Amino acid sequence: MTSLPLVFDAPTRGLPPRHLADLDVAGRREAVVALGEKAFRAEQLSRHYFAGHLPEQMTDLTGAVREKLAGDLLPPLLTVVREVQTDAGDTVKTLWRGHDGTLVESVLMRYPERTTVCISSQAGCGMACPFCATGQAGLTRNLSTGEIVEQVVAAQRTEAARGGRVSNVVFMGMGEPLANYNRVIGAVRRIVDPAPHGVGIGQRSVVVSTVGLVPAMRRLTQEGLQVTLALSLHAPDDELRDTLVPVNTRWPVREVLGAALDYTASTGRRLSIEYALIRDVNDQPWRADLLARLLKHKLVHVNLIPLNPTPGSEWDASPKKAEREFVRRLRVAGVNATVRETRGREIAGACGQLSAAEA
Numbered sequence: 001m002t003s004l005p006l007v008f009d010a011p012t013r014g015l016p017p018r019h020l021a022d023l024d025v026a027g028r029r030e031a032v033v034a035l036g037e038k039a040f041r042a043e044q045l046s047r048h049y050f051a052g053h054l055p056e057q058m059t060d061l062t063g064a065v066r067e068k069l070a071g072d073l074l075p076p077l078l079t080v081v082r083e084v085q086t087d088a089g090d091t092v093k094t095l096w097r098g099h100d101g102t103l104v105e106s107v108l109m110r111y112p113e114r115t116t117v118c119i120s121s122q123a124g125c126g127m128a129c130p131f132c133a134t135g136q137a138g139l140t141r142n143l144s145t146g147e148i149v150e151q152v153v154a155a156q157r158t159e160a161a162r163g164g165r166v167s168n169v170v171f172m173g174m175g176e177p178l179a180n181y182n183r184v185i186g187a188v189r190r191i192v193d194p195a196p197h198g199v200g201i202g203q204r205s206v207v208v209s210t211v212g213l214v215p216a217m218r219r220l221t222q223e224g225l226q227v228t229l230a231l232s233l234h235a236p237d238d239e240l241r242d243t244l245v246p247v248n249t250r251w252p253v254r255e256v257l258g259a260a261l262d263y264t265a266s267t268g269r270r271l272s273i274e275y276a277l278i279r280d281v282n283d284q285p286w287r288a289d290l291l292a293r294l295l296k297h298k299l300v301h302v303n304l305i306p307l308n309p310t311p312g313s314e315w316d317a318s319p320k321k322a323e324r325e326f327v328r329r330l331r332v333a334g335v336n337a338t339v340r341e342t343r344g345r346e347i348a349g350a351c352g353q354l355s356a357a358e359a
């Protein structure tokens with residue numbers, strides 16, 4: 001495997017102290033043994049952590065052992081700064097502060113048949129897509145595996161307290177997951193591994209979304225995971241995509257779609273295409289037809305996202321009429337397409353609106 005260009009290894013300074021969730025099964029056992037405890041304690045501690053239990057609930061560990069293991073392996077990673085709700089409490093955005101003051105956001109969305117948590121993989125984002133609020137502020141730093149997993153564990157704790165559980169995880173919060181590759185893959189494994197080694201969420205219920213970092217997509221294909229890949233396409237032609245998703249100048253539409261479809265071919269998982277509909281920018285009937293031509297006869301689903309407003313942007317969502325026509329053209333060509341139900345606009349928690357502003 002050729003080494004990945006710099007873009008995949010954003011600043012690591014500022015990462016928090018090592019946490020149980022940063023380690024794989026063998027690493028956790030070693031850490032516990034190094035602390036003078038039997039290896040099986042790693043499983044006990046993991047089972048509690050991934051279920052969302054707090055140290056005082058870990059009653060099968062004596063006080064002293066608990067203090068030692070939790071003190072070393074469960075350092076506090078994220079603390080809640082603020083929680084805001086909408087949809088009668090069914091959409092909850094949480095602003096978190098890391099050990100170094102870094103701010104990130106996650107969004108919990110309860111639906112009748114599932115509960116999804118949308119998590120961040122980086123503080124900020126370096127991909128600079130002009131229609132996305134996260135992209136405007138640039139990248140602060142990568143999140144650690146533990147910090148990524150902690151967002152899921154916290155959501156799981158909240159849901160368990162009301163008799164529910166998190167069923168789906170989407171890497172669609174702040175950051176470009178594939179630009180923080182190793183930590184994100186570590187997090188995916190902790191999220192999908194069954195208890196006691198992980199949270200136990202089904203692989204098929206996890207979505208990793210990317211702007212299209214081709215070498216990392218190819219690497220993901222080799223991981224043997226069954227997670228769903230989402231590609232933020234937003235335009236079917238390079239001329240426009242170069243401006244909407246700047247990394248397109250490096251890996252153009254043809255290449256990025258090729259890599260995404262190779263992932264689909266090797267996993268059998270349907271590819272999600274994300275396409276934010278922007279009035280008079282990418283919503284023309286001819287672009288719908290061009291998109292349909294690219295995707296025809298492929299195992300894909302197009303998620304059209306009505307553009308969410310972001311501060312300082314001069315762009316608007318497409319009018320409903322243009323949106324309906326766009327969907328119609330895709331469907332006529334036999335391409336699956338739906339308009340994504342927008343959640344959390346009122347609390348700046350919808351797609352592209354996460355900026356982790358404290359005020």
Ligand code: SAH
Nearest residue numbers: 132172175176209210232274307308351352
């Ligand atoms: N960096 C990854 C993960 C973020 S997912 C990626 O881009 O795929 C967030 C999704 O919301 C992406 O598809 C992104 O393009 C989209 N998005 C960003 N800004 C948006 C906005 N203002 N309105 C609607 N969707 C937006």
